[in-house]
Amino acid sequence: MHTPPTSAAALATRRCTHQTGPALTAAEAQALLPQLVAWDILQLGDAIVLTRTFTFPDFHRTMAFVNALAWIAHEQDHHPDMTVSHSRCTLNWSTHSVGGLSINDFICAARVDALAT
Numbered sequence: 677m678h679t680p681p682t683s684a685a686a687l688a689t690r691r692c693t694h695q696t697g698p699a700l701t702a703a704e705a706q707a708l709l710p711q712l713v714a715w716d717i718l719q720l721g722d723a724i725v726l727t728r729t730f731t732f733p734d735f736h737r738t739m740a741f742v743n744a745l746a747w748i749a750h751e752q753d754h755h756p757d758m759t760v761s762h763s764r765c766t767l768n769w770s771t772h773s774v775g776g777l778s779i780n781d782f783i784c785a786a787r788v789d790a791l792a793t
Contacts, residue, residue: 687711688786690779692752699724699776708782713789717777725757725768726781730792735762741791748787754780 687708700708705717705726715728732738742760745767749755757768767788769781 685786685790687782688790690783692754692780692783695771695774695778695780697774699771699774700778705777705782708779712782712785713792715785720768723768723770724776725770726777726785727766727768728785728788729764729766732763732765738763738765741765744791745788748784748791752780752784752787754784756784 702717705724709715709717712726712728715726718725718727720727730741732741738760742758742765745756745758745765754769754771757770759766767785769784770776771778771780
């Protein structure tokens, strides 16, 4: 694992890189989690994901968030699974190439946290 940054701001300034090899261990993922705002690590079926649901006052703001998120995902070449409704967006990050969580998931989550503030 890469050395974890000391703050969420530092994590958000990092760039995603191609990941191979093993996924983060549960302990490594848990050590990175406090640098994020309101994210959880869940097992969904066979997948371990970094997840958070965002709520918005209306559809327009939900879609503005989704469009900004799409730019982050495109720029980082790392894409979440999303569920979008009128006033909610749930994101699930995982790294398929490692079969679990990688530093990329935490980088993108920190960037989304910065977007949401």
